[in-house]
Amino acid sequence: MAQNVDALTPVMTGQKVIPVIVLDNADDAVPLARALVAGGLPAVEITLRTAAALESIKRVAAEVPDAIVGAGTILNGANFDEAVAAGSKFIVSPGLTPELVSAADGHDVPLLPGSVTSSEIMKALEAGYTHLKFFPAEQAGGAAYLKSCASVFGQVKFCPTGGVSVKNANDYLSLPNVLCVGGSWVAPKDMVAAGDWDGITALAKAAAEI
Template sequence: MSASVPSSPLPAPAPASVLDLAPVVPVVVVRDAADAVPLARALVAGGLPAIEVTLRTPAALDAVRAIVAEVPDAVVGVGTVITPEQVAEAVEAGARFLVSPGWTDVLLTAMRESGVPFLPGVSTTSEVVALLERGVREMKFFPAEAAGGTAYLKSLAGPLPQARFCPTGGVGPGNAREYLALPNVGCVGGTWMLPESAIEARDWGRVEALAREAAGLRDGA
């Protein structure tokens, strides 16, 4: 699905599936909201339109608002969502998808009622089955490497083929292709295209180059 609407100041509608926008979703920690727009532009230019801004800093929601206002080709979401209040704040800021590290029925209800796509976090088979019972088929697998990595996801594909995942946590350029090769993985989440040294130096050209490399992972680039 296209991430932008030509000749319109408004962002495109929320995607039907975040998992299908790009092979990698950058997981962004914004410490200075002034960096949000150039950072997002660099990621989009590199081919990574879906951007997860995590609620790990006070600047996160201001960063989301700035990206929504100034980078219409970005599909900006909010991650580390763990309460209904955060769901409401994220949607108010303009989030077009939500990501949680885990889930409860209360949080799941709030995310479902938000009206935007969401990826609840799972790390066990029982959690996956419980979400499937509730009609949720797309999930974040977290923390991916610590929870069993590609071997675990490969084991889930047989009995639970209807579940699709975005593995995050310990995923990088050295193992991303292995995840992306699995039939039940739509995309992966990671931070390697956002090295601290590049962010501190505001080297957006480097971020764009790393994003372009990540965007080509599924094609073997």
């Protein structure tokens, strides 16, 4: 068992900010993805927190060829399978369980699981996972915590998510063990609801230049 790092690395190194999206209406998925792609952020994580999530992933996968759509908030093997069937190119989970390890084992679609504590990181390493999500980042100790992990877990690379914003993104991105960050600020709910796609493209461009 080992993480599909070859498939995951291009996603984590292709852009410094991966938008984390919660969609209530699948009709917003395609124009939102196009707006983010236009701003230089093709990799997008659509979280499975709403009833519209899987349909949103299906539409982006089918209609926005330049997007790299992923699924977030994957909690079990069934979630993993559903997200892959919908067209997800990468899978993100807040944690790592034996069931998720089994679902992802040998799969072309890579899993980015969450870890916070030293024990969780060590368990991830035992399972063959070196690229991890650090969630919830700010609440779990922020950039200072990750900086302290670098000397102990030098082989581990992180994507901090949770409380990351335009104000503190560089605190994380300046660390040697951080490849990218995940954030929702590039697609605020009010702008999505208003269909302000040009505004979201502008936010994406700014994030791409961090």
